[in-house]
Amino acid sequence: QMCIRDRSTWGPNTDSQQKQDTEADTELMKKAKEEINRSFQDLLLDEELNNFWINVIELVTILNDHFPSALTAHSPIFARLQPILESFLIIYKIFNEEEVVEDRRHRVTVRRDTAPKKAISKIANVDLVENQGEQPSVLSIRDLKLEINDLFRVMVERNRKVINLMVKQNIGLLSDSLNIVVRKMPQILDFENKKKHFRSEMDTIRGERHYRSLDIRVSRNNIFQDSFAQLAHKSANEMKAKLHVNFIGEEGEDAGGLTREWFVQLSREIFNPDYALFKTNVNGVTFMPSPHSNVNQHHLQYFKFVGRIVAKALMDNHQLDAYFTRSFYKHILGQPLTYHDMEDIDPSYYKNLKWILENDVSPLELNFSYEDNTFDQHVIIDLIPNGRNILVTEENKQDYVREICYAKMAKDIKAQIEAFLDGFHELIPAHLIAIFDSKELELMISGLPDIDLQDLKDNTEYHNYSRDSAQVKWFWEVIETFDQQSKAAFLQFVTGTSKVPLEGFKALRGIGGVQRFSIHKAYDSNRLPTAHTCFNQLDLPEYPTKEVLMEKLVLSINEGREGFHGFR
Numbered sequence: 001q002m003c004i005r006d007r008s009t010w011g012p013n014t015d016s017q018q019k020q021d022t023e024a025d026t027e028l029m030k031k032a033k034e035e036i037n038r039s040f041q042d043l044l045l046d047e048e049l050n051n052f053w054i055n056v057i058e059l060v061t062i063l064n065d066h067f068p069s070a071l072t073a074h075s076p077i078f079a080r081l082q083p084i085l086e087s088f089l090i091i092y093k094i095f096n097e098e099e100v101v102e103d104r105r106h107r108v109t110v111r112r113d114t115a116p117k118k119a120i121s122k123i124a125n126v127d128l129v130e131n132q133g134e135q136p137s138v139l140s141i142r143d144l145k146l147e148i149n150d151l152f153r154v155m156v157e158r159n160r161k162v163i164n165l166m167v168k169q170n171i172g173l174l175s176d177s178l179n180i181v182v183r184k185m186p187q188i189l190d191f192e193n194k195k196k197h198f199r200s201e202m203d204t205i206r207g208e209r210h211y212r213s214l215d216i217r218v219s220r221n222n223i224f225q226d227s228f229a230q231l232a233h234k235s236a237n238e239m240k241a242k243l244h245v246n247f248i249g250e251e252g253e254d255a256g257g258l259t260r261e262w263f264v265q266l267s268r269e270i271f272n273p274d275y276a277l278f279k280t281n282v283n284g285v286t287f288m289p290s291p292h293s294n295v296n297q298h299h300l301q302y303f304k305f306v307g308r309i310v311a312k313a314l315m316d317n318h319q320l321d322a323y324f325t326r327s328f329y330k331h332i333l334g335q336p337l338t339y340h341d342m343e344d345i346d347p348s349y350y351k352n353l354k355w356i357l358e359n360d361v362s363p364l365e366l367n368f369s370y371e372d373n374t375f376d377q378h379v380i381i382d383l384i385p386n387g388r389n390i391l392v393t394e395e396n397k398q399d400y401v402r403e404i405c406y407a408k409m410a411k412d413i414k415a416q417i418e419a420f421l422d423g424f425h426e427l428i429p430a431h432l433i434a435i436f437d438s439k440e441l442e443l444m445i446s447g448l449p450d451i452d453l454q455d456l457k458d459n460t461e462y463h464n465y466s467r468d469s470a471q472v473k474w475f476w477e478v479i480e481t482f483d484q485q486s487k488a489a490f491l492q493f494v495t496g497t498s499k500v501p502l503e504g505f506k507a508l509r510g511i512g513g514v515q516r517f518s519i520h521k522a523y524d525s526n527r528l529p530t531a532h533t534c535f536n537q538l539d540l541p542e543y544p545t546k547e548v549l550m551e552k553l554v555l556s557i558n559e560g561r562e563g564f565h566g567f568r
Contacts, residue, residue: 053151056084057158064161073165081162085155086177092152093180120417121330123337123406125398156181160188167193171200186435191485194435195444201432202315206240214241218262219248224269227262232305236426239312263313267320270306277302277416281325282346283509283534286497288325288409289416292374300419307423310445315427319447323499327409329438331417334430339405344496347511347534353401356392366392368400370407383407439492443485449500451487453480456517459505464521465540472519474546478553486557493557496533510536528556 063070063077070077156163163181167173167189174182174189174197181188182197189197214234218226231239245262271278271287276296278287293299310332313320326344327337343350356364368387372379382388383403392400410417424433436444457476465472482490488498494517501507508516511534522530522539529552530539543549 050151053088053155056081056088057155060158060162064158071161071165073169078162078165081159082166085159085162086166086173088155089180090177092148093177095148096152096180096184120410120414120421121327121333121335121337123339123402123410125402152180153185156185156188163188164190164193167197171196175200182435183431187437189435191440191443194440198432198435198444199317202428205429206315212238212241213244214238215244215246217246217248220265223262223266224272224275227266227309228302228305231308232301239308239427240315243312243316259316260318263309263318264321266309267313267322270309270322275299275302277306281344282348283511285499285509286323286325286344288328288345289413289420291372291412291416293416300415303416303419304423307420308426309423310420311424311427314433314444320445323442323446323497326438326496328417329441331410331421332424332433333436333438333441334434335438337405337409339401341409342405343534345409353405356397357401360394361392361397362394364392366400368392368403370404381407439489439498442492442498443488446498448484448488449491449498451484451491451500452504453487456505459508459516461516461518463518465519471521471540471542471549474543474549475519475540475553477546478550481550489557494531494533494538495536508536510534528552528559530556 060071060081069075071081072078163178167178171193174193186194214231216227216230218230243259245258247258247262276290277293277299279290280287289303293303296302310320310322312318325341327341330337330341339353340350342353356366368383368390369380370383372381380388383400384390387403433441453476462469462472479487479490491500492498495508501509505517507514515536517536518538520537520539522541525541525543525548527541529541531537532539540549541552543552
């Protein structure tokens with residue numbers, strides 16, 4: 001208010017004078033913001049207040065480790081912590097305020113620093129992926145003299161449980177005082193809270209306008225082309241309307257069932273080899289854009305259409321029969337790739353890359369190029385300028401691994417990814433979908449699987465264990481206590497995807513074709529269980545009790561989910 005002068009007192013004015021006044025107002029506003037930021041910086045750097053925040057971190061750490069029952073929604077400790085934590089986040093939010101613009105059309109806040117919506121994901125340096133570092137221990141926090149951003153990170157991470165309880169009670173906090181958590185550290189939020197926030201924001205985006213219904217009539221035998229012809233030319237606002245589907249030659253009104261059926265059938269047709277849009281991974285389970293889709297002259301129009309359909313399904317809370325590679329989910333999320341993502345595409349190739357990183361490459365005489373054999377044509381492609389004449393050495397082998405992975409997961413399909421994202425982001429803003437990780441996005445797109453545990457048991461093989469081993473019995477008892485979401489997370493952990501084969505677990509596929517789930521005995525009981533997704537294999541240590549097994553297994557499944565890792 002002190003910066004905006006009362007225009008009601010103005011008399012006749014020239015364009016030049018109005019421009020000068022606007023510039024003056026802008027300068028006053030800038031100075032006011034600088035003064036506010038200085039005040040909050042002084043507040044945040046106050047030693048007594050800083051010690052108070054650290055005391056809160058230490059208290060919550062002790063409660064989490066020794067008195068977890070004290071941090072429940074109805075406990076007096078939670079009631080006391082809630083306003084303290086909310087105050088810290090509000091102060092940090094003001095101090096860390098980013099330039100924002102109000103998108104009145106969508107009624108959502110969009111950051112100016114949001115990446116271009118068509119940008120494909122980058123790839124992290126190998127050494128950064130392997131050396132992400134650990135969080136400081138509670139005892140070291142005071143000695144480290146944490147910067148405000150580090151203090152925020154530790155405060156939020158240690159208060160993960162409290163924050164999720166707060167959000168569960170009031171999802172609106174994620175659009176208000178806790179919005180800084182969504183923007184900076186969404187990985188600490190529970191999947192259910194993320195889903196509710198996403199649904200709330202989608203309702204807000206669509207709720208301001210009253211769109212007419214979107215009616216289409218399609219043939220089951222030509223569902224892709226009919227749908228494309230009727231929807232590809234629609235505007236983004238028209239695509240937000242409620243969809244009504246009728247199948248040609250069939251009677252009946254669409255009360256929701258026909259639309260659900262249309263999404264499932266259309267999603268299967270997207271992967272029809274006749275369109276040459278997608279290719280499967282080596283296991284034949286998940287899909288990614290084909291680098292040779294340009295044999296279809298309309299491929300980029302189709303990719304934009306597919307992006308719209310995936311976004312429309314998410315917006316309307318419908319599921320698709322579509323499972324993508326981990327790297328493609330990351331492109332949708334705008335999250336960086338790592339060379340580990342190659343394992344989901346080709347486990348053998350990934351194994352070779354790991355060997356390169358861990359051994360002397362001099363005898364291999366590799367260079368910075370790779371061969372592509374398509375339609376009986378042999379082509380050498382340089383990874384860097386003149387790459388075919390640059391040898392891979394011990395000094396540059398990390399660069400080689402990064403470049404070859406980036407080529408296969410991003411650069412070779414850049415146009416396809418950009419076309420898909422162009423359609424996708426017409427309906428869903430980039431910053432909103434980015435709250436999920438790749439495994440959560442798979443569940444958002446494809447839904448929670450219906451897992452028949454008895455079928456999984458009947459099709460499990462054991463190595464150095466038997467069906468009657470105590471650890472095996474405890475394992476199945478633990479899995480039976482899981483809810484549907486936890487079972488899906490377990491399936492992703494051991495197989496790499498939540499997809500259940502149509503023929504049941506007897507048809508579970510791995511690197512060698514059909515490869516049933518197997519449990520192998522591991523002999524170090526201090527280790528966590530580990531999974532080898534290319535073999536659908538779980539290495540389960542010989543734990544002394546069921547309680548220890550449950551704790552280690554749950555921790556391993558949760559640790560196996562990718563999160564922020566500092567590369568957003």
